[in-house]
Amino acid sequence: MRIITQIVKAGKGRYRIFTEDREAFLLYRADIAKYDLEVGKEIEDDFEDRLCLEVLNERAKNRLLYLLQAKDYTSKEMEEKLRTALYPERSIDYAIGQMKYYGYIDDERYAHRYCEYFLERKSICEIRRTLLKKGVNREVVSTTIEEIKEEKGYSEENESQMIRSLLEKRHYDPDTADEKEKRRQIAFLMRRGFSYSEIRRGLG
Secondary structure, eight states: OEEEEEEEEEETTEEEEEESSSEEEEEEHHHHHHTTOOTTOEEOTTHHHHHIIIIIHHHHHHHHHHHHTTOOOOHHHHHHHHHHTTOOHHHHHHHHHHHHHTTSOOHHHHHHHHHHHHTTTSOHHHHHHHHHHTTOOHHHHHHHHHHHHHHHTOOHHHHHHHHHHHHHHTTOOTTTOOHHHHHHHHHHHHHTTOOHHHHHHHHO
């Protein structure tokens, strides 16, 4: 048994429900009325199971469907969205599982599209770092990058050209730049994920 200690308004008709051990749920006013929740009330240990089955599982799934109308996400990003919205782990697992089952979330497809779009806009290192941060499997990232590079005939010269293009936009002139200016541009490019050797080739 747990006791509800606080019910705090969270905006847009939603309320944060606290028990003595944690912040438990984020529910709508209608949910609170339906389950007769109030401060001081004891809730059974299996109440969360019931709430997930009757309300939160489908609500979590519908939340993901709504988000996916605007853009693609990785599994990790979707999990973080639901976790931030205080959905219980079992509802998160259910919703993510449904999205994967119907093909709405596919990390391999996401990685392929991301690489295809950014290969000539970002360094390989930055693409890799971003995809790993988004939760895509390391092996999937490496395999996908190599596949896209092969498809597009990508080579080291592409990286050098990308660096020269970035420097041109930053009005860098190798003929007039002093050492301080070169160091500043090198630091910028390294933050963008280019290796030092690639930068030296691009600097001219």
